[in-house]
Amino acid sequence: MASKMPPPRFVRSVLKSFMAESGLEPRHKYDAHANKLRITNAAESKVDFELRITKDHTNRLQILHGGTIASMVDFGGSLAVASMGLYATGVSTDLNVTYLGSGGKVGDIIKATAVCDKIGKTLAYTTVTFWNQNGELAARGSHTKFVAKAWEASPLFTPPDGAEIADKVD
Amino acid sequence: MASKMPPPRFVRSVLKSFMAESGLEPRHKYDAHANKLRITNAAESKVDFELRITKDHTNRLQILHGGTIASMVDFGGSLAVASMGLYATGVSTDLNVTYLGSGGKVGDIIKATAVCDKIGKTLAYTTVTFWNQNGELAARGSHTKFVAKAWEASPLFTPPDGAEIADKVD
Amino acid sequence: MASKMPPPRFVRSVLKSFMAESGLEPRHKYDAHANKLRITNAAESKVDFELRITKDHTNRLQILHGGTIASMVDFGGSLAVASMGLYATGVSTDLNVTYLGSGGKVGDIIKATAVCDKIGKTLAYTTVTFWNQNGELAARGSHTKFVAKAWEASPLFTPPDGAEIADKVD
Amino acid sequence: MASKMPPPRFVRSVLKSFMAESGLEPRHKYDAHANKLRITNAAESKVDFELRITKDHTNRLQILHGGTIASMVDFGGSLAVASMGLYATGVSTDLNVTYLGSGGKVGDIIKATAVCDKIGKTLAYTTVTFWNQNGELAARGSHTKFVAKAWEASPLFTPPDGAEIADKVD
Numbered sequence: 045m046a047s048k049m050p051p052p053r054f055v056r057s058v059l060k061s062f063m064a065e066s067g068l069e070p071r072h073k074y075d076a077h078a079n080k081l082r083i084t085n086a087a088e089s090k091v092d093f094e095l096r097i098t099k100d101h102t103n104r105l106q107i108l109h110g111g112t113i114a115s116m117v118d119f120g121g122s123l124a125v126a127s128m129g130l131y132a133t134g135v136s137t138d139l140n141v142t143y144l145g146s147g148g149k150v151g152d153i154i155k156a157t158a159v160c161d162k163i164g165k166t167l168a169y170t171t172v173t174f175w176n177q178n179g180e181l182a183a184r185g186s187h188t189k190f191v192a193k194a195w196e197a198s199p200l201f202t203p204p205d206g207a208e209i210a211d212k213v214d
Numbered sequence: 215m216a217s218k219m220p221p222p223r224f225v226r227s228v229l230k231s232f233m234a235e236s237g238l239e240p241r242h243k244y245d246a247h248a249n250k251l252r253i254t255n256a257a258e259s260k261v262d263f264e265l266r267i268t269k270d271h272t273n274r275l276q277i278l279h280g281g282t283i284a285s286m287v288d289f290g291g292s293l294a295v296a297s298m299g300l301y302a303t304g305v306s307t308d309l310n311v312t313y314l315g316s317g318g319k320v321g322d323i324i325k326a327t328a329v330c331d332k333i334g335k336t337l338a339y340t341t342v343t344f345w346n347q348n349g350e351l352a353a354r355g356s357h358t359k360f361v362a363k364a365w366e367a368s369p370l371f372t373p374p375d376g377a378e379i380a381d382k383v384d
Numbered sequence: 385m386a387s388k389m390p391p392p393r394f395v396r397s398v399l400k401s402f403m404a405e406s407g408l409e410p411r412h413k414y415d416a417h418a419n420k421l422r423i424t425n426a427a428e429s430k431v432d433f434e435l436r437i438t439k440d441h442t443n444r445l446q447i448l449h450g451g452t453i454a455s456m457v458d459f460g461g462s463l464a465v466a467s468m469g470l471y472a473t474g475v476s477t478d479l480n481v482t483y484l485g486s487g488g489k490v491g492d493i494i495k496a497t498a499v500c501d502k503i504g505k506t507l508a509y510t511t512v513t514f515w516n517q518n519g520e521l522a523a524r525g526s527h528t529k530f531v532a533k534a535w536e537a538s539p540l541f542t543p544p545d546g547a548e549i550a551d552k553v554d
Numbered sequence: 555m556a557s558k559m560p561p562p563r564f565v566r567s568v569l570k571s572f573m574a575e576s577g578l579e580p581r582h583k584y585d586a587h588a589n590k591l592r593i594t595n596a597a598e599s600k601v602d603f604e605l606r607i608t609k610d611h612t613n614r615l616q617i618l619h620g621g622t623i624a625s626m627v628d629f630g631g632s633l634a635v636a637s638m639g640l641y642a643t644g645v646s647t648d649l650n651v652t653y654l655g656s657g658g659k660v661g662d663i664i665k666a667t668a669v670c671d672k673i674g675k676t677l678a679y680t681t682v683t684f685w686n687q688n689g690e691l692a693a694r695g696s697h698t699k700f701v702a703k704a705w706e707a708s709p710l711f712t713p714p715d716g717a718e719i720a721d722k723v724d
Contacts, residue, residue, distance in 0.1 A: 066272065066279060101237055109238040132274075140696065162654045190507070308482070331521055362676070406614050408612070444572065456621075478653070480651075483649075
């Protein structure tokens with residue numbers, strides 16, 4: 045079994061797993077190597093990430109799609125749960141997004157902070173906040189997850205056998 | 215300018231426009247010809263659609279991704295606004311999703327109904343409901359849109375010049 | 385112990401309990417005898433109720449207060465859980481309200497339907513819809529409740545000893 | 555006409571108006587003199603307030619009612635709009651609450667911070683966060699308001715003629 049990791053490397057390993065096994069966040073779309081989606085910071089309960097906006101992420105107005113932001117609330121809330129040490133991150137119960145302004149256009153970088161406000165045996169409560177390239181609040185979301193089974197999946201901060209592991213983070 | 219259309223053809227033309235100009239709903243992912251995403255019925259204020267789930271739409275558990283459903287609440291609410299005759303469908307203000315059960319696995323079809331509950335000069339209120347292949351309620355969402363500028367974009371039920379037009383619907 | 389009851393009488397008994405033991409829904413404010421708040425119909429998974437609007441329920445504009453509606457989403461969702469046979473109705477996790485139009489002024493009656501969409505061992509999912517006196521959709525809400533402990537409180541459709549019991553319903 | 559006021563006194567005057575003219579927040583229930591509801595701080599875009607919990611605010615479990623918290627999200631978001639200088643604070647479009655833990659029991663004080671994240675000509679976006687007496691996050695909410703007509707009601711930070719005015723704040 046992989047060994048216990050500090051949060052920054054563990055959260056990046058969960059992101060690798062999303063990209064390897066999930067169809068919605070595939071490598072070509074959120075590829076960390078291409079600097080599209082990047083975790084810039086991860087600590088227990090808090091993950092900062094940013095997305096370089098490409099054509100894949102925009103709507104007919106050529107700005108960041110509301111659906112992309114909603115997906116990132118889902119995705120970001122899951123990373124916030126992962127930052128508490130859970131490799132499996134549960135299933136969604138409720139997700140809300142409020143859109144306050146444009147997230148930006150192709151080429152811009154949107155920054156986000158995901159926070160796990162509380163985690164219990166059954167439910168985890170997360171929030172994700174987004175700022176556009178001008179530093180303006182673009183959107184904020186809330187994501188509640190059912191995590192009862194996620195606790196049992198593997199020891200805290202430890203990817204399961206065979207999982208792709210992120211490089212060590214300095 | 216294109217001529218005025220009945221709702222079924224008009225809503226399908228808006229969907230064509232999403233696929234042509236939006237990066238999030240590209241032809242390869244929601245291709246109507248490949249029967250991935252299909253509007254099965256459209257009338258004023260109500261649009262039925264269904265998605266054949268592919269690997270693109272699933273999460274690590276190999277079931278429909280919460281982010282895909284959230285995107286379809288965004289997308290479905292926009293189609294419901296389109297069903298009122300608006301080619302431009304405004305921008306999102308608030309979006310909520312509640313997840314009640316699995317949406318299904320690769321190969322399954324998830325059905326959805328999007329309704330425009332009310333539209334005024336400024337705001338449109340929509341709901342989207344999802345049923346999995348077993349007919350169970352999988353999710354429901356609410357999507358509020360700011361449509362003040364959308365009213366001015368083109369005459370009701372009339373795509374702008376140069377827009378791709380859906381085939382006539384019997 | 386009180387005996388098992390059919391849903392209409394059971395739900396009305398739960399309402400009695402709200403009025404007796406909760407400070408937010410006291411008898412003087414929602415008094416059924418004064419016809420302020422009235423359950424007009426109750427079946428398994430669905431409760432119809434109506435409120436005669438008084439000064440207690442309005443805002444500075446002299447129309448139904450958004451906070452009153454939000455409270456009735458909480459309250460209505462709980463009655464919908466009760467309609468599944470649970471005397472204890474759990475605690476809230478997420479509550480959403482979308483306001484589509486005026487709920488009415490003092491003297492008007494606002495009608496509501498609360499539905500329990502799904503109930504599991506841990507979570508119950510409810511929706512509440514409101515129509516004003518003109519039959520227009522005034523608001524709709526979603527209320528997710530944590531019910532794990534509520535299942536253990538008493539046998540289904542059976543008030544605990546000492547509970548106030550509603551009159552038989554024809 | 556009353557003269558222009560600094561935010562702390564202006565927001566307290568709006569609260570006086572809620573208590574005088576709204577049925578949901580009457581003087582006897584949220585009486586500032588009885589120290590039930592108290593604005594502890596108000597600056598442009600941010601209002602801190604606290605509620606001493608009484609029997610009026612609790613549920614059958616004798617803890618703070620989810621409906622009371624939902625009402626305070628409505629109410630707090632309105633105060634946050636007021637803190638931008640608007641005496642009229644518009645009407646609600648969407649309101650969300652996530653409940654993370656107990657708000658407390660009778661006699662406890664619950665603290666809240668309401669923030670106006672953004673205000674435009676048409677919409678205002680607010681958040682309200684609640685901490686119980688132990689300093690734990692009890693709930694958080696989002697409240698979007700339609701303020702197009704509220705801008706026209708009176709000059710910024712100036713109560714209309716005849717309005718009750720709060721005492722000067724040191």
